[in-house]
Amino acid sequence: MTIKDVARLSGVSASTVSRVLNNHPDVSESVREKVLQIIDELHYVPNNSARDLVRSGEDTVGVVVRGAENPFFTGLIRSVEQEIEKAGYAMVLHQIKSGDDELAAGAELARSKRLCGLIFLGGSFDYTADRTAALGIPFICCSYSNSFGTLEKSSYSSVSINDEEEARRAVKYLTDRGHQKIAVLLDSVNDHSVSELRYRGYCRALEEAGIDPDPDLTEETHVYDLPAAYEGMKRLIGRGKDFTAVFATADSFGIAALKALNEAGKKVPEECSVIAIDGIEMSRYSIPTLTTLVQPVEEMGRKAVNILMDVIEGKDRTAHVYVKTDLREGGTVKAI
Amino acid sequence: MTIKDVARLSGVSASTVSRVLNNHPDVSESVREKVLQIIDELHYVPNNSARDLVRSGEDTVGVVVRGAENPFFTGLIRSVEQEIEKAGYAMVLHQIKSGDDELAAGAELARSKRLCGLIFLGGSFDYTADRTAALGIPFICCSYSNSFGTLEKSSYSSVSINDEEEARRAVKYLTDRGHQKIAVLLDSVNDHSVSELRYRGYCRALEEAGIDPDPDLTEETHVYDLPAAYEGMKRLIGRGKDFTAVFATADSFGIAALKALNEAGKKVPEECSVIAIDGIEMSRYSIPTLTTLVQPVEEMGRKAVNILMDVIEGKDRTAHVYVKTDLREGGTVKAI
DNA sequence: TTGAAAGCGCTAACAT
DNA sequence: ATGTTAGCGCTTTCAA
Numbered sequence: 258m259t260i261k262d263v264a265r266l267s268g269v270s271a272s273t274v275s276r277v278l279n280n281h282p283d284v285s286e287s288v289r290e291k292v293l294q295i296i297d298e299l300h301y302v303p304n305n306s307a308r309d310l311v312r313s314g315e316d317t318v319g320v321v322v323r324g325a326e327n328p329f330f331t332g333l334i335r336s337v338e339q340e341i342e343k344a345g346y347a348m349v350l351h352q353i354k355s356g357d358d359e360l361a362a363g364a365e366l367a368r369s370k371r372l373c374g375l376i377f378l379g380g381s382f383d384y385t386a387d388r389t390a391a392l393g394i395p396f397i398c399c400s401y402s403n404s405f406g407t408l409e410k411s412s413y414s415s416v417s418i419n420d421e422e423e424a425r426r427a428v429k430y431l432t433d434r435g436h437q438k439i440a441v442l443l444d445s446v447n448d449h450s451v452s453e454l455r456y457r458g459y460c461r462a463l464e465e466a467g468i469d470p471d472p473d474l475t476e477e478t479h480v481y482d483l484p485a486a487y488e489g490m491k492r493l494i495g496r497g498k499d500f501t502a503v504f505a506t507a508d509s510f511g512i513a514a515l516k517a518l519n520e521a522g523k524k525v526p527e528e529c530s531v532i533a534i535d536g537i538e539m540s541r542y543s544i545p546t547l548t549t550l551v552q553p554v555e556e557m558g559r560k561a562v563n564i565l566m567d568v569i570e571g572k573d574r575t576a577h578v579y580v581k582t583d584l585r586e587g588g589t590v591k592a593i
Numbered sequence: 594m595t596i597k598d599v600a601r602l603s604g605v606s607a608s609t610v611s612r613v614l615n616n617h618p619d620v621s622e623s624v625r626e627k628v629l630q631i632i633d634e635l636h637y638v639p640n641n642s643a644r645d646l647v648r649s650g651e652d653t654v655g656v657v658v659r660g661a662e663n664p665f666f667t668g669l670i671r672s673v674e675q676e677i678e679k680a681g682y683a684m685v686l687h688q689i690k691s692g693d694d695e696l697a698a699g700a701e702l703a704r705s706k707r708l709c710g711l712i713f714l715g716g717s718f719d720y721t722a723d724r725t726a727a728l729g730i731p732f733i734c735c736s737y738s739n740s741f742g743t744l745e746k747s748s749y750s751s752v753s754i755n756d757e758e759e760a761r762r763a764v765k766y767l768t769d770r771g772h773q774k775i776a777v778l779l780d781s782v783n784d785h786s787v788s789e790l791r792y793r794g795y796c797r798a799l800e801e802a803g804i805d806p807d808p809d810l811t812e813e814t815h816v817y818d819l820p821a822a823y824e825g826m827k828r829l830i831g832r833g834k835d836f837t838a839v840f841a842t843a844d845s846f847g848i849a850a851l852k853a854l855n856e857a858g859k860k861v862p863e864e865c866s867v868i869a870i871d872g873i874e875m876s877r878y879s880i881p882t883l884t885t886l887v888q889p890v891e892e893m894g895r896k897a898v899n900i901l902m903d904v905i906e907g908k909d910r911t912a913h914v915y916v917k918t919d920l921r922e923g924g925t926v927k928a929i
Numbered sequence: 930t931t932g933a934a935a936g937c938g939c940t941a942a943c944a945t
Numbered sequence: 946a947t948g949t950t951a952g953c954g955c956t957t958t959c960a961a
Contacts, residue, residue: 258729259938270948275940283946300727302700306645307938310953325688326667352661352688364638368954391636393594483874516878538819542852544880595954606932611956619930643954647937704938 258301267295278303306369314371317347318565321363323379324355327481328509328537329552330378333400336558337376344566346373355481360384364391374565377401382450384408395568395575399561400552402577405449414568414575416561418552420451420534423582424458425465427532427550428504430584432466435593436502436530439463440474442489442514443506444481455506455534473498478510486510490517501529501593508535511547515589526591536585545588553580594637603631614639642705650707653683654901657699659715660691663817664845664873665888666714669736672894673712680902682709691817696720700727710901713737718786720744731904731911735897736888738913741785750904750911752897754870756787759886759918760794761801763868764840766884766920768802771929772838772866775799776810778825778850779842780817791842791870809834814846822846826853837865837929844871847883851925862927872921881924889916 260278264271269288276284277292284292295301318341322330334350341348349370353362359380367375375396383405389396389412397414404420431439441459444452456475463470476493478485490503490513503518505511511533515525523529525545533540536551557580567573596614600607605624612620613628620628631637654677658666670686677684685706689698695716703711711732719741725732725748733750740756767775777795780788792811799806812829814821826839826849839854841847847869851861859865861881869876872887893916903909 260940261938271939272941272949273947276947279940285946288946300700300723300729302697302704302727304646304704304938305701306642306705307953308940309642310640310646310938310955311940312953313940325661326664328662328664331662350688352686361638364636365641368638368640369642387636391638393636483878487878512875512878516880516882519880539848539875542819542823542848544852544855546852596956597954607955608932608934608957609930612931615956621930624930640954643937644956645937646939646954647956 258299260301260303263292263295263299263301266299267292309370312371314347315373316345317349317370317372318374318376318562318569319349319351319363319366319370319372320376320378321351321353321359321366321380323353323357323359323377325352326355327379328539329400329507329535329554332538332554333378333558336555337378337399337562338558340559340562344562346566360388360391363396364393367392367394374569376561376565382406384413386412389413395565397561397565397568399557401451404454410577411575414561414564415577416557416564416580418534418582419579420454421458421461422579423534423550424455424504424506425462426458426582426584427534428459428462429465430532431502431504431530431590432462432468434530434590437466437468438471438474438498438500439468439502439504440476440493440500441504441506442476442486442493442510443478445477445479446475452506459504471498474500481507483509483513486513487517490514491521494518494521494523502590503529503531505531505533508533508537508540508547508549511549511589512540512543515543515547526589530591531589534582536582540587541585543587546585548587548590549585550582551585552582556580594635596637596639599628599631599635599637602635603628645706648707650683651709652681653685653706653708654710654712654898654905655685655687655699655702655706655708656712656714657687657689657695657702657716659689659693659695659713661688662691663715664875665736665843665871665890668874668890669714669894672891673714673735673898674894676895676898680898682902696724696727699732700729703728703730710905712897712901718742720749722748725749731901733897733901733904735893737787740790746913747911750897750900751913752893752900752916754886754888754918755915756790756870757794757797758915759870760791760840760842761798762794762918762920763870763886764795764798765801766868767838767840767866767926768798768804770866770926773802773804774807774810774834774836775804775838775840776812776829776836777840777842778812778822778829778846779814781813781815782811788842795840807834810836817843819845819849822849823853826850827857830854830857830859838926839865839867841867841869844869844873844876844883844885847885847925848876848879851879851883862925866927867925870918872918876923877921879923879925882921884923884926885921886918887921888918892916
């Protein structure tokens, strides 16, 4: 069923039906009602592909989220959404799986919906100019940056925390409180992604505190999920190496660590402290409340949209900003 | 940039480019290479709307998820995805917000992508034939059913747990262990949705155990999120009414309840037991591990796809199946 | 193996 | 206020 069917049944032309559909003012009330009635009777629903194909839609920004199951993104999406609306633009959200190629998805979206800009929530840290060229519109990386890629700074924008620096801060929080034997639970030390950066910060903090990193206290999961983190923590404990604190490179890892420690009979924070980075909602409800560096997702969403808008509207150049985390002192860290 | 640009630059017609794009066999190797090269140089990405508009795509099933931030859906999506692929169909996933109209989204998707079937993950419990008519293709409700609507059973399919019965089972698990004063933490007693059904089961279990429901032990949050559940539990505790157990109508509510109890100094399970329904991944990592009735998400996804396929392929009629939960005995329930 | 032409469903000038 | 016409970018007959 198409707009033509509706037109025929209503005794008008397709254009008129289109006008009704799009709330154009210049349609007589009687015709409008008639058309609406037919639409209702027929349960007609316009084909969006056809609409997208013809509409200009230069006021729409695309948001592609990679790994929507990551609870860290929920707050970020909300914020970005709000800000885009506030800026008077429309938004189209596209979620892809963790393994998928966000640039390909973004390029496709840009073409189909005729976007004026793109926001990536989560993605790879190693783009090349060749790959981003397909986008053809301004874009911004939100919550990450192109740390391992070869992109020119001027060719894109980014908003994120300084992962290495914040990790350093987290671990320093531990060393400042007398911890010397600090384990790290992370995805991978060289994934060219967030855990690699945060691992660097961990190393730097140890270094600054005059502590030699102990390879036995570095536990990689190689997978980003709770079971893997839990198993990783169990391995760490099982190794028998002494440690008084754990730095988890993500809240979810911290939560899993809490569980593994609890099952091993290690009291947190009395026998082992835990600190993480992210500040997902759930970590507020762990027992004890996870001590963590909370990413300012609201601010990140706002800044991402503002920067992108400025670039789109030609008001400003691309930009790269670091935002600061807020330390949330939960109950998982204790001074020695 | 369009297919025509590629055609022009390659010195061939648009049809040929299209053939290359779609891996048609009858294109000379030399031409294919040339075209591919130009595509690469130009960073050309086909417009999906245009493709959708013209492709038949009768082998695609749509999946619309309402409230993707709900961790309960992550496992379900994975399962559904797997099964659809196994059945030899393509899948297109569409996520909408909790407040959005999944039927409208589904109808739009059905038109745009020319689907042969639709799977709804989460949605309203009160459809009317009039509203679902717009879909125009077979659909199945996965994880819920049309309990409060007027849909004829034969007009759709569903796979879900029997919410009332499972809730009854959860609460019976408590009464069987000597609990008499059992509080319930839920969204709303009359939301025409899952909490209403589970509340009924709660009432029935009490009744069967000869216990009079105490209105003071029913706590509604009216919002489905962790902070609301946490605050609800605090109110419940603050009321000063005695209770020895809490039935949370969802795992996330259970986790929030655990936290509130902990902060109030009530030991779980010694001073208060907690049981929930859902079995989200995170509840495996609460401390203590949440005792809950785990929905068999894998089975649900599999059955949903199978039923839908049978309807699509005309092999079978619509069906409505209940699946059973698995009781996971965590550490939050203790006999009195 | 390739190209020309038609058309998918819709919107947006341009007429009237 | 309404209809006519011309595409949007692509795929797909049908011819060649």
